[in-house]
Amino acid sequence: MRLTGVLCVRENTHYRQFKTMWKSYKFKEQRLKLPLPLQEKNVEIIRGKDFLRGLDTKQVVVAAEPDPVPTPSLKKHPNYHEKPALTYTNEIQFIEGKKQACLLTKSREMEGVPAGILRLMDTLELPDVNSTIQKYIMNSQVWDPTNVKLTKRIDKEKIGYKFREFGIPRERAMLNLMTDLVRLFVSMMNLYPSARENRRLLTRPFLGSHYRYKGDLINIRARSEFLISSREFLPCFADTDAVKESVDYTIPDMHPVNPTIDLRMENLYSEQNIPAFRVPFEFDKPQTLFHLNKDLSKLVHRQNRALMFLLGYAMAAARRKYGDDVTDLPEPICVQCVNMNEATLNFTFFQLNTMDFSSDSGVKNFVWFDSGNHLFAKHLTKPWLKDPEFKINRYDSYSEEPLKKLLAVVMYGLSNL
Numbered sequence: 001m002r003l004t005g006v007l008c009v010r011e012n013t014h015y016r017q018f019k020t021m022w023k024s025y026k027f028k029e030q031r032l033k034l035p036l037p038l039q040e041k042n043v044e045i046i047r048g049k050d051f052l053r054g055l056d057t058k059q060v061v062v063a064a065e066p067d068p069v070p071t072p073s074l075k076k077h078p079n080y081h082e083k084p085a086l087t088y089t090n091e092i093q094f095i096e097g098k099k100q101a102c103l104l105t106k107s108r109e110m111e112g113v114p115a116g117i118l119r120l121m122d123t124l125e126l127p128d129v130n131s132t133i134q135k136y137i138m139n140s141q142v143w144d145p146t147n148v149k150l151t152k153r154i155d156k157e158k159i160g161y162k163f164r165e166f167g168i169p170r171e172r173a174m175l176n177l178m179t180d181l182v183r184l185f186v187s188m189m190n191l192y193p194s195a196r197e198n199r200r201l202l203t204r205p206f207l208g209s210h211y212r213y214k215g216d217l218i219n220i221r222a223r224s225e226f227l228i229s230s231r232e233f234l235p236c237f238a239d240t241d242a243v244k245e246s247v248d249y250t251i252p253d254m255h256p257v258n259p260t261i262d263l264r265m266e267n268l269y270s271e272q273n274i275p276a277f278r279v280p281f282e283f284d285k286p287q288t289l290f291h292l293n294k295d296l297s298k299l300v301h302r303q304n305r306a307l308m309f310l311l312g313y314a315m316a317a318a319r320r321k322y323g324d325d326v327t328d329l330p331e332p333i334c335v336q337c338v339n340m341n342e343a344t345l346n347f348t349f350f351q352l353n354t355m356d357f358s359s360d361s362g363v364k365n366f367v368w369f370d371s372g373n374h375l376f377a378k379h380l381t382k383p384w385l386k387d388p389e390f391k392i393n394r395y396d397s398y399s400e401e402p403l404k405k406l407l408a409v410v411m412y413g414l415s416n417l
Contacts, residue, residue: 079270085217086263088308093301094262098369099252101304103259104213105311106357107350107365108249113405114237114349114368120408129184130400136184137376140176141342141395144168158384165381171294174342175225178292182226185410194415200283202227208274209312213357216260219272220312226290227276229283233317234334234413237351238366243332246353246364253360275316284320286313288409291339299346303369306337306348311365314352327356328363336409345373345402347409373402 034045074080094100102109112118150165182201189195207222277284289309293302314333322329329352337348349368356362377397382390 074268077268079268081267081269084265084267085219085269086213086260087219087221087266087269088263089221090223090295090305092262092264093297094304096254096257096259097300098304100254100259100262101307102367103251103254103360104218105307105350105365105367106251106354106360107307107367108246108251110238110366110368112368113347113370116235116237117349117405117408117412120411121404124404124407124411126400126404126407127188129403130398132184133181133375133400133403134398136177136180137395137398139180140173141168141378141393144172144176146172153380155380155382157382161384170342171292174292174294174340177342178225178290178340181406182290185406186228188407189410189414192411192414192416198231198283199287200229202229202276205276206274207276207309207312207316208272209316210271210273211311211315211355211357213260214359217269217271218260218263219266219269220308220315221272222309222312224289224291224309227286228288228290228410229277229281230285230287230413231283232413233285233331234287234336236332237334237349237368238332242366243353243363246366247362249364251360251364273316273319275320276313284317286317286335287413289313289335289337291337293339293341299371302339302341303346303348303371306339306346307350307367310335310337310348310350311352314350315355318352318355322355328354336412338406338409343374343376343378345375345406346371347373347405370405373405374399375402 032045034043038045098109101107146168147166148169150163150167150169153163153165155161155163186201189199203226205224205227207220209220209222211218211220275281275284276286289306291306291309293305313335317335318326318329318333321333333352335350335352337350339346339348347368347370349366349370351366353365354363374397376395376399379394379396381393
């Protein structure tokens with residue numbers, strides 16, 4: 001019997017009538033009749049239940065469960081060490097910011113940008129690429145055909161508003177813009193014969209490097225987007241006199257906190273020495289690193305990450321050139337990094353003067369931070385406002401100043417400039 005709305009109007013109304021109707025109109029199974037063709041052939045029809053009862057079912061013998069395999073102990077691994085090592089990766093952030101990063105790298109923070117970069121910014125003329133760069137921006141933010149559900153965002157002006165947005169993911173937009181910029185400026189660099197002969201562009205390099213900080217082993221694992229390597233190292237950012245004067249400089253300490261407090265401790269490790277290329281490689285001198293900030297961390301953490309990565313590349317290069325026994329380098333090794341997010345370019349310059357991290361005294365390394373170079377401004381939608389201009393994302397405040405710095409960074413170290 002079918003339960004209809006008439007029967008279930010109320011819970012207690014017509015209860016007896018409902019029971020009577022339910023009994024009288026219950027489903028009655030009809031007796032099956034043997035089809036006439038089967039009757040003529042004398043085919044016997046047997047009920048399925050009767051057929052199953054007549055089967056001689058044998059009891060299946062269940063195999064005994066195997067003994068559980070114990071989890072192997074980490075202490076039996078060949079790379080296990082009783083004394084843990086410290087590891088730095090992309091996810092780690094320093095609670096004390098630049099002060100902590102300078103302590104771990106034994107670096108002195110210099111003001112502005114290196115003099116050689118400033119000189120190139122004044123002498124090099126940026127070609128008329130504004131329209132091309134603006135097309136790159138629109139391609140990364142609007143024209144890309146990717147259309148997926150975006151992660152939920154929170155607007156401080158309207159905390160309770162529930163966004164349901166589809167479009168280009170943030171990581172893909174940043175990667176598109178960086179790829180186009182690197183391709184454009186590397187093509188400008190290759191106009192010079194010295195660049196075509198001596199430099200190569202590597203994609204998705206991975207570095208595994210290490211050094212000892214006051215007796216503790218620190219492994220650095222760096223994964224970036226691009227790396228420009230060469231047959232020659234970059235010219236020094238600071239002269240010999242500045243290196244000698246660094247002996248008198250005192251790095252601000254974090255007493256009583258140890259600078260290694262934020263690094264991850266691991267007992268299963270090895271002294272990593274993985275270059276960003278297959279050895280032997282003719283262009284084994286790292287020069288310019290391009291890194292993408294995929295997380296939403298603060299600007300200071302992004303610059304600290306670039307500094308640690310540059311230290312790893314410089315230490316690996318110095319170890320290949322001078323070995324492990326050298327403390328103060330006869331010739332400093334310089335590397336630079338361009339790290340960016342959706343609309344901002346940040347530059348970090350590092351000069352490795354010493355490989356002695358046993359104490360904070362002696363010769364110091366140098367680092368320059370140039371942050372907050374905004375290429376354009378992105379204004380997200382605010383659907384709760386009635387003004388039509390807030391219904392779509394807006395892009396304005398385009399500036400070519402970061403491009404001049406980027407051109408100087410890429411061209412730095414080339415001859416015949």
